[in-house]
Amino acid sequence: MLIAENLGKTYETKDWSGFLRRKCTQVEAVKDVSLEMQKGQIIGLLGINGAGKTTTIKMLSTLLQPTKGRIDVDGLDGVKDAMKVKKRINMITGGERMIYWRLTARENLWYYGQLYGIENRLLEARIQKLLSMVGLSDKQDIPVERFSKGMKQRLQIARGLINNPGYIFMDEPTLGLDAAIARELREYVKDLARNDGKAILLTTHYIQEVEELCEYVYVMDKGAVIVQGTPKELALMGIENKVLCLELNENHELLHASLTDACMSIEKDCLILWDDKNKTYTITSRQDMSGIVTRVLLEQQAPFRNFYHQEPSLEDAIIKLSRRGA
Amino acid sequence: MMEYFLKVLRAEMRKQHKNRFFGKSIYVSLFLWPLLTFITAYYSYKPFPLDKIVRGLDYINESNLIIFVLMGYMCLIFFRCFVQSAWLFSSERTYGTLELIYMTPANRLAFIMGNAVASLFESIWLFVVFAAGIFILNASSFKINIGCAILGIILLLTLSILWGMLLNALFLFSRDSAFLFTVLEEPMEIFAGIKVPAVIFPLWAKVISAVFPLTYIAEMLRRIFIKGDGLLQIRGFVLISILTGLVMLTVTIICLRLGEEYARKTGNMALF
Numbered sequence: 217m218l219i220a221e222n223l224g225k226t227y228e229t230k231d232w233s234g235f236l237r238r239k240c241t242q243v244e245a246v247k248d249v250s251l252e253m254q255k256g257q258i259i260g261l262l263g264i265n266g267a268g269k270t271t272t273i274k275m276l277s278t279l280l281q282p283t284k285g286r287i288d289v290d291g292l293d294g295v296k297d298a299m300k301v302k303k304r305i306n307m308i309t310g311g312e313r314m315i316y317w318r319l320t321a322r323e324n325l326w327y328y329g330q331l332y333g334i335e336n337r338l339l340e341a342r343i344q345k346l347l348s349m350v351g352l353s354d355k356q357d358i359p360v361e362r363f364s365k366g367m368k369q370r371l372q373i374a375r376g377l378i379n380n381p382g383y384i385f386m387d388e389p390t391l392g393l394d395a396a397i398a399r400e401l402r403e404y405v406k407d408l409a410r411n412d413g414k415a416i417l418l419t420t421h422y423i424q425e426v427e428e429l430c431e432y433v434y435v436m437d438k439g440a441v442i443v444q445g446t447p448k449e450l451a452l453m454g455i456e457n458k459v460l461c462l463e464l465n466e467n468h469e470l471l472h473a474s475l476t477d478a479c480m481s482i483e484k485d486c487l488i489l490w491d492d493k494n495k496t497y498t499i500t501s502r503q504d505m506s507g508i509v510t511r512v513l514l515e516q517q518a519p520f521r522n523f524y525h526q527e528p529s530l531e532d533a534i535i536k537l538s539r540r541g542a
Numbered sequence: 543m544m545e546y547f548l549k550v551l552r553a554e555m556r557k558q559h560k561n562r563f564f565g566k567s568i569y570v571s572l573f574l575w576p577l578l579t580f581i582t583a584y585y586s587y588k589p590f591p592l593d594k595i596v597r598g599l600d601y602i603n604e605s606n607l608i609i610f611v612l613m614g615y616m617c618l619i620f621f622r623c624f625v626q627s628a629w630l631f632s633s634e635r636t637y638g639t640l641e642l643i644y645m646t647p648a649n650r651l652a653f654i655m656g657n658a659v660a661s662l663f664e665s666i667w668l669f670v671v672f673a674a675g676i677f678i679l680n681a682s683s684f685k686i687n688i689g690c691a692i693l694g695i696i697l698l699l700t701l702s703i704l705w706g707m708l709l710n711a712l713f714l715f716s717r718d719s720a721f722l723f724t725v726l727e728e729p730m731e732i733f734a735g736i737k738v739p740a741v742i743f744p745l746w747a748k749v750i751s752a753v754f755p756l757t758y759i760a761e762m763l764r765r766i767f768i769k770g771d772g773l774l775q776i777r778g779f780v781l782i783s784i785l786t787g788l789v790m791l792t793v794t795i796i797c798l799r800l801g802e803e804y805a806r807k808t809g810n811m812a813l814f
Contacts (some may be wrong), residue, residue, distance in 0.1 A: 227808060274809060277645055281806040299647045307645060313638040318561045330553030331648040332545045379646075 217414060218253040218276070220294075224284035225439075245271045246439045248285070253383055253415040258405065260430035260447075261419045262534055268439040269419045273385045276417070277307050289383065303332065305383045308376035310391025312368050316359040321352050321371050322359060325378055332379040335448075346374040350404065366397035380422050384408070386418045390425060398422070405429055423530050428502050428504055435534055447530050459526035460505050462497040465519040474516055475499075478508045498526075549647045550779055555655025562630065563664060570718070573668040584608060585790040594681065601769040602739070609768055614736040616666075616673045617760040620698055621734075621782045622657060623665030624706035625726045631657050635714060644805070650798045655715070656754040660704030662699075677767070685770040694759075694766045694771070697783045699753050704790040711794045715801035730754050735761065741779050755786045 233239035253259060257423060261269050276287060278298040285504060287294025289301045300445035315324050329339040330432040337505045347353045361516040368388065376384055386405065390398040395413060402425060408414045416428060426433060427447050434444045464471075472490065479486050479499060486501035499505050506525070513520060562568075589608055603612050631654075636639040643653060709726070732757040733747060734740070743751060751757045762779035765771040774778075805811045 272808070279641060279644060279806065280809050302645055302647045304682050305645070307642070309638075316557065316561050316639065319557065323557070323560055327553050327557045328642070328646070331643060331646040331653075332551050333549060333647070375642075 217255070217288075217290065219286075219288045220249060220251050220276060221286045221288075223249040223272065223282050223287065225268075225273055225275060226283045227294065231258040237485055239407070241518055244439055246275070246282075249436070249439075250285075251417075251434055251444075251491070252415055255382065256409050256413045256416050256431045257431055258409045258416040258418055260426045260437065261417055262423075262433060263436035267436040270387065271389055271439075272436070273417065273419065276383075277305055277385050278379070281538060289440075303379060303419055304381055305385070306379055306381040307374045307385045307387065308372050308389050310369070310372075310384075310388035310393075314526060315360055315371055318357055318359055320357050321347060321363075321374070322356040324371060324376055328378045334379065340378070342378065346377055348487060348526060350374045351448050361471065362366060366393055366400075367399070369393060369401060370404075373401065374424060377408070382415070383415045386416060388420050389418070390420065391453075398425075402428060403452075423534065425503075427530055436502055444455045444506050450534065457502055460499040460501075460502055461522070461524055462499070462509060462513075462520060463522040464495045464497070466522050467492075467495065468516065468518045471512070471516050474512050475509065478512050479505055482508055547649050547652045550592070550652035551656040551659070554653050557661040558627075558631075558660040559664060560659050562627075567670060573667060573672070575620050576615060576669045577672065580611060583615065584611045586737075600711065601765070605792055606680075606684075607651045607770050609677060609684075610764060611737075612673050613764050613767055614760050616670060617698060617738045618731060618734070618764060619666050619669050620662065620702040620759075621705055621754075621756045622710045622727070622730060623661050624702070625730070627661035628706065629666075629711035630711040631710050632716065640714065640811060644802065650695055650802065651795065654707050654710040654794070654798070655703065657710055658703050660698065661706060662702060672758065684767060686767055687770060687772045690766045690773055690776060693780065694763045694776075695781065698759050698763060701783055701790075704787050704794070705755055706764055708794045708797075711797040711801070715804075730756060733757070749814050755783065755790065756784065758782050 217430070221373075224244070225245055226298045227240045227243045228242055228246055230238045231241070237285055249268070249272055251259070251272075261272065263269050271280065276294070278294060281295060286524075287301075289297075289304055292301050292304075293382075294301055306536070319327065325343045325346065326390065328340065329343065334342070343356075344353070347356050347496070350373055352367060352370055352374065353365065355363070359368065361369065363371065373389070376386075389405070390401050405418070406418060406429060409416050409522045420426060430447060433447055433450055434441045435450065436442065476488055479488060479501065482505065483501045483503050486503075486505065487501060491498070499509065506523075507525070510519075513523070609742055614641065614690070627721065634643070644650075729750070731737070733743075733751040734754040735743075735751060736756075740748060740751045758779050762776050765776055765779070769775075800813070
């Protein structure tokens with residue numbers, strides 16, 4: 217298990233404030249972040265740009281030294297035993313950097329495998345397995361510069377798995393990919409956690425990805441975790457209003473007045489919208505209107521095809537929570 | 543431990559070779575470029591009475607001028623190839639691959655040594671073959687101490703690799719690698735006594751030439767191969783070469799440590 221406790225990172229920035237004077241400013245990029253990564257689990261680290269996600273990932277991946285707090289990776293200290301920890305972790309980033317374009321896919325994997333000191337026979341078998349897993353077996357001897365964006369990203373995934381890490385940090389792995397390839401990559405990520413038991417920390421700006429993949433989510437803002445929970449719990453946390461949808465079979469002249477009167481009698485400033493094209497009412501209110509709407513429907517005997525509470529959106533919730541702060 | 547070191551060294555050498563040598567035409571340019579500079583230097587001497595210009599060096603004359611210049615240029619190639627390769631190496635930082643390398647437990651010294659060794663052998667072999675050919679054609683007029691010649695070549699190889707490692711470490715963590723490139727490229731050729739022997743420099747230029755390890759190596763090899771000096775005569779150069787090598791290795795290790803520590807502390811890989 218990977219445990220981070222009260223992680224903090226303060227940077228010192230120096231700016232020239234005069235001809236010879238330099239002004240030092242302390243910037244607290246991450247404050248008191250605690251999180252856990254368990255084998256077979258995908259967790260999300262979300263937040264707007266500048267929230268502190270990348271700094272947190274860099275601390276977890278031994279690239280940055282925390283100014284406070286503790287990182288424990290399977291009983292190893294993330295700072296003191298950094299060299300041992302490096303063997304158990306890896307990072308997969310989005311974009312086309314971090315691989316050598318003039319080398320072939322196989323050569324890229326071989327190079328990184330050598331840096332991890334993997335025995336040659338084992339490395340060769342692993343390279344073939346990974347290339348086959350990401351569907352690049354038949355392209356393994358082609359220089360990466362001839363690869364499409366999606367192929368490069370698949371190679372990034374293979375590279376991130378070359379040392380068979382228990383913990384993988386994925387920093388926007390589907391950045392800039394089209395919908396079909398992004399879906400394909402999400403399937404790889406799911407498999408890695410479910411079938412191979414990897415612990416994955418995912419940062420992304422695509423909320424759909426979080427909803428589909430993550431079992432637990434940490435939302436960061438201004439360097440701190442402001443809220444955490446399952447995607448469903450988070451979505452509910454951000455919701456202040458309930459949204460009820462009523463889809464009718466046909467226009468019903470009397471229903472509009474009765475519905476408006478009944479809802480207004482419970483909550484004066486509730487919002488009732490009528491979509492003539494789809495013949496749908498959307499009722500937004502703080503209180504649950506389903507009871508009163510059911511009563512009106514029965515009274516008016518209005519035929520309807522659907523009547524449901526609109527699911528709260530995680531995206532809306534995260535934006536609201538980030539704006540609201542802790 | 544040593545096996546892992548060699549594994550990283552070999553991997554880095556292979557990667558750099560594949561990453562930079564992607565067409566056969568590059569070998570032609572590798573040969574033509576030093577050859578043209580060598581011919582230019584040789585013929586720029588030709589119109590002048592050599593014995594009157596080079597008063598401090600008794601071993602240069604009309605007949606061995608070609609070997610004098612050739613030896614200088616061969617040594618220069620051993621050292622100059624690193625300025626270019628270290629400059630290209632700094633792109634590891636900008637492309638983000640350095641971060642991934644630093645995420646591995648690979649020995650950092652093996653990593654930069656791999657780059658240096660790859661650059662050296664890729665850049666020198668063609669010109670060395672040419673220089674050896676010219677030397678063999680003129681060999682009858684020289685008496686060489688074979689032991690000293692081997693020692694000189696070993697020192698040339700060792701010092702140039704250490705120089706390459708030092709430059710790699712400096713360029714890797716430098717914010718302005720283009721500046722380092724400008725500072726090191728041309729001045730090394732001028733001040734290390736490649737075209738004009740360092741002994742005839744004014745004092746201020748001699749001080750600058752003392753900074754470059756190439757100065758000692760070039761002079762030592764010229765004395766071994768042209769003058770036929772033995773170990774006793776070149777001992778001063780051997781000693782200073784070993785000391786320079788140790789200083790370069792120490793500075794490289796310190797630079798690597800400081801660079802990584804600074805990066806872990808600030809998140810910034812540009813140390814200076």
